[in-house]
Amino acid sequence: MMSRDEWIKRAEEDTRWDDGVLGRDGSHAKLADMTKAEEDSINATVGLQMISIRLPNQLIDDFKFIADTQGLRYQTLMRQVLARFADCEMKQMASEAASKQIAKIKAEDAEMERKMG
Numbered sequence: 001m002m003s004r005d006e007w008i009k010r011a012e013e014d015t016r017w018d019d020g021v022l023g024r025d026g027s028h029a030k031l032a033d034m035t036k037a038e039e040d041s042i043n044a045t046v047g048l049q050m051i052s053i054r055l056p057n058q059l060i061d062d063f064k065f066i067a068d069t070q071g072l073r074y075q076t077l078m079r080q081v082l083a084r085f086a087d088c089e090m091k092q093m094a095s096e097a098a099s100k101q102i103a104k105i106k107a108e109d110a111e112m113e114r115k116m117g
Contacts, residue, residue: 067077
């Protein structure tokens with residue numbers, strides 16, 4: 001059973017982890033020794049794929065600034081922005097396709113009414 005002092009110490013340490021005092025710099029992290037297969041397996045599990053892209057320095061600096069103000073890493077922010085953009089574009093494309101389909105059906109109905117009428 002832990003003593004009162006041990007409980008207090010543990011609670012203070014938990015708070016330091018939650019507040020980011022611990023765990024957010026290199027002294028609290030160690031690169032894992034992984035094989036390429038293990039790394040690929042992890043990436044597949046989380047659905048991520050590493051890519052290489054050249055971006056203007058100013059754009060990267062802007063993302064870093066914005067991410068910092070939101071408490072994010074800039075790569076995370078870039079993923080979020082790209083996901084939002086792709087989601088909106090897919091919705092727009094679906095909406096346009098549906099509109100074209102509706103227009104086609106209406107034109108076919110009008111043609112049928114003209115022939116019958």
